[in-house]
Amino acid sequence: MKKYLILALLLIFSLQNFAKDGYELWLDYRPIENSIMRSEADQLFSGIFFFGKNPTYEAIEKELQLAAPKMTGKAPVFSSERLNQTQIWLGTREELAQVLGLQNQIDIRNLGQDGYWMGPVVFQGKTYFTIVGNRPVGVLYGVFDWLKSLQSGSFDLNKVKMESPKIQLRMLNHWDNLDRTVERGYAGFSIWDWHRLPGYIDPRYIDYARANASIGINAVSLTNVNANARILTSDFMKKAMVLADIFRPYGIKVFLTARFSAPIEIGGLKTADPLDPEVIAFWKKKTDEMYQHIPDFGGYLVKANSEGQPGPHEYQRTHAEGANMLAAALAPHGGVLIWRAFVYSHEIDEDRHKQANLEFVPLDGKFRENVIIQVKNGAIDFQPREPFHPLFGAVKQTNLGVEFQITQEYLGQATQLVFLSPMWEEVLRSKTFRPTPTSTVAGIVDGSDSGQRLTLMAGVSNIGTDRNWTGHLFGQANWYSFGRLTWDPYLSSEQIAEEWTKLTFGQNPENLVKIKEIMLDSHEAAxxxxxxxxxxxxxxxxxxxxxxxxxxxxxxxxxxxxxxxxxxxxxxxDRTFTGSKALEQYAPEIIRAWSDSEQIPEKYLLWFHxxxxxxxxxxxxxxxxxxxxxxxxxxxxxxxxxxxxxxxxxxxxxxxxxxxxxxxxxxxxxxxxxxxxxxxxxxxxxxxxxxxxxxxxxxxxxxxxxxxxxxxxxxxxxx
Amino acid sequence: MKKYLILALLLIFSLQNFAKDGYELWLDYRPIENSIMRSEADQLFSGIFFFGKNPTYEAIEKELQLAAPKMTGKAPVFSSERLNQTQIWLGTREELAQVLGLQNQIDIRNLGQDGYWMGPVVFQGKTYFTIVGNRPVGVLYGVFDWLKSLQSGSFDLNKVKMESPKIQLRMLNHWDNLDRTVERGYAGFSIWDWHRLPGYIDPRYIDYARANASIGINAVSLTNVNANARILTSDFMKKAMVLADIFRPYGIKVFLTARFSAPIEIGGLKTADPLDPEVIAFWKKKTDEMYQHIPDFGGYLVKANSEGQPGPHEYQRTHAEGANMLAAALAPHGGVLIWRAFVYSHEIDEDRHKQANLEFVPLDGKFRENVIIQVKNGAIDFQPREPFHPLFGAVKQTNLGVEFQITQEYLGQATQLVFLSPMWEEVLRSKTFRPTPTSTVAGIVDGSDSGQRLTLMAGVSNIGTDRNWTGHLFGQANWYSFGRLTWDPYLSSEQIAEEWTKLTFGQNPENLVKIKEIMLDSHEAAxxxxxxxxxxxxxxxxxxxxxxxxxxxxxxxxxxxxxxxxxxxxxxxDRTFTGSKALEQYAPEIIRAWSDSEQIPEKYLLWFHxxxxxxxxxxxxxxxxxxxxxxxxxxxxxxxxxxxxxxxxxxxxxxxxxxxxxxxxxxxxxxxxxxxxxxxxxxxxxxxxxxxxxxxxxxxxxxxxxxxxxxxxxxxxxx
Structure with a gap:
């Protein structure tokens, strides 16, 4: 039997060599390298029991059916009985209430909506490897983590692991147009085949959901922020609904971009003034219709009064008035309104660097609870390196999310290997000195420093129709890395690089050292x-x-x-007090240090001097x-x-x-x-x-x- | 050992089930179903000897390396010695001269440039399964045919098979724009990634060449007939050159579309008059440069004076004058000029149906030898059903090629299963009654009736970036079918459907009956x-x-x-003598029958009455x-x-x-x-x-x- 297995595994290896086209991403399950771990997995896969039944568990079942044969050469066995042949228990805390100890239950409850607990549970003298969440999606996250640990050789059968994400909305922003072109997309064209939706479901949609769920992403905005109002018509809602239905079992909510002038373009109104009763009624009706199609619709993402996009300024209204009107339409349904801080009027400002703060600081405290302002990592536009955006720390009563760009618009597009995690790490760990002396961008974004309840990390997708999704194989590392940072913005780039490399290239330590070195050097090189x-x-x-x-x-x-x-x-x-004074938008500690050309880190020197x-x-x-x-x-x-x-x-x-x-x-x-x-x-x-x-x-x-x-x-x- | 193999094969099956995304096309090699045939293949793969060394043989070697493990579970063995362990001999007639009998040599010679001979050769008492061509590409065609016979269960170790194509230029026309959109393309976007060429070779290019070679296609025009002159600039030549280099071992020549006004747009001239010396010099120089990059460049494909495209009429020159000027530039290099007959002036004609004949019949005999007129299958535009084009049979001294549309512009695009082979078969078998009473469209196009030496069958590609290449899985059947008909325009749709179905879905006879029925009914249904x-x-x-x-x-x-x-x-x-008189462009036999509403086949009734x-x-x-x-x-x-x-x-x-x-x-x-x-x-x-x-x-x-x-x-x- 063992010989069969070895032969079979060899064959699988040789076959898989023909198929390394990158489509499988980091979910390219392979025979488990460590033989002890493989036999553990073999045993665990032989008896899997779900404590409940729902679409998310079905998704888990499908994932295990896919993974187990590739990892161990055998199909997994799903048990209909809780005891007997069972090896793995999967379910929610509530479902497992009778078999979990009190401390476990408390631990798990503390992990929140999306967290999971994984480890051995002893019941009536037998040990079950158990993955529990407070919701089914937590179980899904746990299963993906478990599979990942088997693939990367870090699984420990006896260890308890508890995980919960630090950010609520872990979100991809697609800049995909309805004609399938992608603004700043370098991996082919949009994977959303609007023409064949809602009738035809491309299997890619499901694999997209799997990939995102496996790294914790739980929200996606399907359409370009330079928005086309047509996405809000009934025809398109029906199409988006199908995607939402596919994503739901994977814990992913759909957002759409709302073009501020939609009341004019598709509503037949003469104005889009956010205080106009007809406009308010348009958005309420439109939003109600949206929720009829997609009951867990995430909300709208809006780019307004920026690069020619329409917005409230046309009607002498503020960003807050614009955002709040849309947020009010969403609020009864639990939706979130995401408003981008990347604004600048079409008239030229003295220094574009300053405009977001000039616009948003005065509005601090004026946004509704379900509004979150999405701020790019830096004040200009996803440059190869930017100091952190001065809006972080500058407001106290406004929810701020951070927006990174996964697609490499300014970083080599799809012809260059640039691992972006070190750049994001640099921003997230930047000290803002506000609201507290030890505050960081990560601490503001995850609420730990800012106290904000609604939290968001968004990344502009690098995904397209290319067979390997991202054009460059190492673009996958950026997608992966972004997801992992939304889960835990304090992870190190080295850890993420190590995880991804093992999942993509296997565990050979020499290869690992080399590939990690390339990745970790690549951003500074660029x-x-x-x-x-x-x-x-x-x-x-x-x-x-x-x-x-x-x-x-x-x-x-x-x-x-x-x-x-x-x-x-x-x-x-010169952005110091002798120049545009943009530096003055930062905390006094930063102003002091950076206004001195001798003190400022040289990497930011010509940004400010x-x-x-x-x-x-x-x-x-x-x-x-x-x-x-x-x-x-x-x-x-x-x-x-x-x-x-x-x-x-x-x-x-x-x-x-x-x-x-x-x-x-x-x-x-x-x-x-x-x-x-x-x-x-x-x-x-x-x-x-x-x-x-x-x-x-x-x-x-x-x-x-x-x-x-x-x-x-x-x-x-x-x- | 046998048990291993069975287990291994089972595993391969189960694995392949996860990967049936259609990317492999009809080359999705699987374990050979028939066990006798599998052991024969097993033995043959165990000793492969090439009588020479060249890039085409390397391509064959790669194909066998891909196919053998999937078909038999074992890697193929390539022998460095002609005798001993050898089981298969591969080479050209010249290379095998010493081991082939005289009759075999004569037979093979008669198969021409692209034909192949396959069968057992006895030498010094031992039998070698031998595939021979007059050129290496013939061997390649033979190997693909052999693999196909193993996959479809028709291989006979002892039978001699001789094949040669009836058409010289077996050609795909891509309507791909340089921005990667595809006119009338329904399978995503263009597979030609011009931006990343020449530096980056997408593996898809190679798989594209494999697929085409496996069905006999030997020419491709990469760009839209609504042409962009930029493709003829040096930058783009370097990109096209890389594709030509990739395709060459697979026997595929590259053509490009030439925009008639290119001398103005990229040549800095004020005119594109085909008789202007500067224009002539421009094309000569441009063409010489092309051949420096691509020594076996196929030639130009031109759409002129049609749907707004520029052409010789702007300068009061005829199509012949326009075509001949370009053909003269190509002639010294052995290039071919393909000129489309789909012309109609932007002024509205009485009946568009008539225009090609009105334009081209008077020019009969005026085109250079290396010009071929590419005529759509019908006089209008790839409609679901058209009577054959009246130009077939109407000229005597003009090379005519036929153009089919594989992409389903008018036949359900990528949402409908419409097997086009019966439609093409209907056209190819149509009796033209000219030049001889028994002439057919096929006989004109392949030269047997028309006597023309230069022969061409072109198909407008349905290929795009979709993972399965053609959007609809059954779009692959149309690509396949087109290729097979270019090789032999007398093949029946039923045979082609059977071949493709076996290669795509396996040999189960019940499935086969059902799938063939669907395919063969689909065109009439549409x-x-x-x-x-x-x-x-x-x-x-x-x-x-x-x-x-x-x-x-x-x-x-x-x-x-x-x-x-x-x-x-x-x-x-009404296209009879009481109407537009378009019917009068056909042979008298047809005019007689079709002008009578009682005699004309009802399928053409409202076309003419x-x-x-x-x-x-x-x-x-x-x-x-x-x-x-x-x-x-x-x-x-x-x-x-x-x-x-x-x-x-x-x-x-x-x-x-x-x-x-x-x-x-x-x-x-x-x-x-x-x-x-x-x-x-x-x-x-x-x-x-x-x-x-x-x-x-x-x-x-x-x-x-x-x-x-x-x-x-x-x-x-x-x-």
Whole structure:
């Protein structure tokens, strides 16, 4: 029998080698590597008992049917009796009340809505491995965690594990248009096939739900924040309803983006004024209809008065008046209104950096309870590195959620391996010094510092129709990492990288070290070859692909020159009290430290200071030279990532190897392109000699400026 | 050992059940069902010897490495010695000259460039199973055929098989735009990721080449006939070059669409006049550059002076002058110029049906040798049923290729199962009576009747980024069927359906009967519920999704009214001598028979005749009643397809079952929609009572007219 199994497992391995197209994500169940663990799993899978019956348990059953044969070579056995052959118990605290000890029950109750307890339960002398939640979805989360521990070799049959998420709304934001294009999407097109909905259910929808549930994501907004009102018509509600029905067993709520002018566009009204009775009635009726279709509809996500999107300002109303009107329509149903803080009027501000605080701080305390303001991690726009957004800590009575961008708009799109977790970790751990001296962004967002009850972490999806979902295999690591951070924003990037790598490439320790090194170095590498030392927003026009430090024309705060402010004397955006004063929006501790060019961390230097090309850096080198060395270091790091990857040839699946290998080759070229284009451009301004330590570019500045990318993906469609 | 194998095979089966997403197409190798055949295959795979070394043999080796473990549970063994352990011999006639008998050599030589010979060869007392071609690609075709015979249970170790294709250019036409939208594409978006080319090779490109080679397709035009001149720039040539390099080992040549105005758009010229020396020089230089990148570049495909595309008419030049100029640029390199006959000037003709003949018959004999005119199967535009195009048989000294549409623009797009092979078979077997009394369309296209040396069958691709390539699983059958017909246009639809069904669903005879029945009934069903009795072009505006017999406005020959001509007296387009006289473009035998409404096959009746609603049909019923019954029969057939499919539940893979099942549910609804909308509309014109035998529609005509489909796919992008 054992021989059969080994042969069978070998075959499975060889077969799976043909199918490593990435579709399975981190749920690509494989034979369990550790033999003791495999026999434990074998036994556990042989008797599974559910204490209840509901669609979530059915989803768990399906997951186990999928996982067990791949992990152990045998189908799982579901028991209809609680005792006898049973090995695993699955159910809610209430369902298990009679078999759980009092302390266990208290422990579990404290884990809240989504938490789970996992461990051995002794009952009538026999031990059952038990996964319990307060709701079925907690059990689901527990099962996924258990499977993950088997795949990554960390399962301990005798250990008790308790987990509960720190954030309430763990949310993906799709920027998917109804025509299936995806704004800033680099993995093909939208997975939502609106045309064939509601009649045809793409199996992908279910796998999407599984993947999200397995990392704790429990909310998704299906549509672009640059919204199309049509999504709120009855026809589309019926389509969205089907998706909501599919996601429900996986604990995922559907949100939709609401276009503020929808009352005009689909309601036949002449105004969208949030105080107009007809407008109020429109939204109430529309929202009631929504809840008839989707009883657990999550709510609306709104981008208003930003980049040309309509909003309350057209009617001389505030963001609070706009948001509260929609929130009032949602409130009777328990819905949440998410309002983006990424606002700036179409007139050019002195410094776009300041606008969110200028708009929202005065409104502090004016938003309804079921409103949450979704704030990007930084004040500009998902740049390779930004200091944390000054709105964190600046309001006291406003729910704030954080918005990260998983799709790599400014970080190499789908041709570069950039593991974003270290960047998010840097933001989450940033000290805000408000409301308390030890406050961090994470502490504000999860409510522990801010005291807010409604909590949200949103990530702009990097998911598309590509077979591997994310275009670049390592894009999956960013999706995974985002999910894990929504569950626990205090996790380290290293831990997350380790988890994902084991699930994706197996447990070989040498491979693990190399892959983790590549991942953990990748963000700093990208910052170096794109925007070192606090530079930002110097990418290509419109498509944002590649460097464009020369970009000018059109709206000033969409140009590169606006942000780097390079002139013959120096470079950088003075946001201190001598400049735009944006720095003053932070806590006094930060203002003090960062207004001093000697004290501010050099990674933020040019974000806040305009300095002479000859300014002396901590290294003793001039700023001009230091910029050059950072760009060059970025290229070197990219090359090192590539050479490290090459040592994995033969040690990992060849399809995975070749996929990443080709993309790393492109990444090195793009890193060189960034370095050469930026240094040649800044040299044309600084008039300083090209640093001799650095390889001389092959082309000249005019060559780099002449490049055009008509097929660059992810462009916003023309409405 | 046997037990291992059985267990292993069982496991493979169970694993594969999770992966039936359709990506593998008809190359989804599975354990060989017949045990004798499996042990034969087992032995053959154990010693494979190639008589030479080249990229095509490497492709064969990879294919066998993929197939053998899945078919037999064991990896294939490649021998480095011709004798000893060897079981299979693979090579060209020249390579095998010393081991083949004289008669074999003559036989093989006669199979031409792409043919292959397969069978036992006895050498020094031992028998080798041998696959030989005149070129390596012939060996590849033979190997695919051999694998197919193992999968479908028809392999005979002792039989000699000789095959050679009847058509030279067996070609897919992609209507893929550079922004990855696909005109009339219903399977997602373009698989050509121009942005990431040339650096990143999607494994899909290779699988695409494998699939095509396995059915004999040897030419692909990558880009939309509504062309973008940018594809001819150096940047894009480098991208196309990579695809050509990938396809070359699989015997596939790359063609590109040439926009006639490219000299203006990318050449900086003021004219595209085909007789202008600068224009001639532009195309020569451009073409030379193309061949530097792609030495075996196939040539250009051109849509000119049609639906707004630029062409020679702008300069008062003929199609021949336009085509010959491009052909002259290609000739030195052995390239082919394909010129579409789907032309009609933007001014409205009396009857669009006539225009191709009006334009091309006078040019007969004026085209260069390396020009081929690509003629749609019918004179209008890929309608559910069209009589064959009158150009077939009307010219004597012009190479004619036929163009079919695999993508189901007018045949249910990606929500309907419509097996197109019977429709193509009907066209190919149509008697043209010219040039000889027994001539058929197939005989003209393959040169046997026409004597033309350059032969072409083109199909507009239904391939996209959907995981299963074609959106609807049965769309794969149309791709497959098209390929098989390019190889042999005399194959029967039944044979093709049987082959594909076995490769896709296995050999279970009961399943086979049912699935074949569904497939073979599906086209007639669609004709009935869409456009029975010769009706045509009454679909929805622009997106062509669903019925639109009321469509009017804009260009007359883009409306439905232009084609059905229904009025209070009758319905149908009079194309006889009393009408547009389009019928006169056919051979006298056809004119005689079809000009008589009693003699013409009723399936073409309203295509050529305008008849009273009360006209008596062969059934004795009135035309009005017969129209109604045909529509209703279509709905009944669709329902029968669905109920037959439902009996397969549990008998086939559940993922495949559910996928098709959902789509058949939609198909029934769409069939009812077509029937109801068309009958209500025609009733509003005929003023006859709604036939009492037919279910009364739920909605009224206004309801059907009010339906809008903003997310219907495949729309031509706005340039």
């Amino acid at each position: 910052v170096n070859y794109m925007t070192p030392l606090g530079l930002h927003h110097i990418m290509g026009w419109d498509h944002h692909y590649g460097p464009g430090p020369w970009v000018t024309g059109g709206r000033a705060d969409w140009t590169a020159l606006y942000y780097h402010r390079a002139d013959s004397l120096g470079i950088g955006f 305009h300095l002479s090309w000859d300014y002396t850096m901590k290294s003793g080198k001039t700023l001009w030279k230091e910029i050059g060395l950072h760009y060059d270091q970025g290229v070197k790091s990219a090359r090192k990532m590539k050479s490290t990857w090459e040592t994995l040839n033969g040690a990992i699946d060849p399809v995975q190897y070749s996929h990443v290998s080709q993309l790393l080759e492109i990444q090195v070229q793009e890193a060189e392109w960034w370095r050469n284009a930026c240094l040649l451009y800044f040299q044309s301004i600084s008039k300083r000699p090209f640093p001799s330590e650095i390889e001389q570019p092959e082309g000249d500045l005019e060559y780099y400026k002449s490049l055009r990318f008509p097929t660059a993906p992810g462009i916003r469609p023309k409405w | 004709v009935n519920y869409m456009t029975p009795l010769g009706l045509h072009h009454i679909m929805g505006w622009d997106h062509h999704y669903g019925p639109g017999p009321w469509v009017t406005g804009g260009r007359a020959d883009w409306t439905a009214l232009y084609y059905h001509r229904a009025d209070s007296l009758g319905i149908g387009f 305008h008849l009273s609603w009360d006209y008596t049909m062969k059934s004795g019923k009135t035309l009005w009643k017969e129209i109604g019954l045909h529509y209703d029969q279509g709905v009944k057939s669709a329902r029968k397809m669905k109920s037959t499919w439902e009996t397969l539940n549990g008998a086939i893979d559940p993922v495949q079952y559910s996928h098709v099942s959902q789509l058949l549910e939609i198909q029934v609804q769409e069939a009812e929609w077509w029937r109801n909308a068309c009958l209500l509309y025609f009733q509003s014109i005929s003023k006859r009572p709604f036939p009492s035998e037919i279910e009364q529609p739920e909605g009224d005509l206004e309801y059907y007219k009010s339906l809008r489909f903003p997310t219907a796919p495949g729309i031509r992008p706005k340039w």
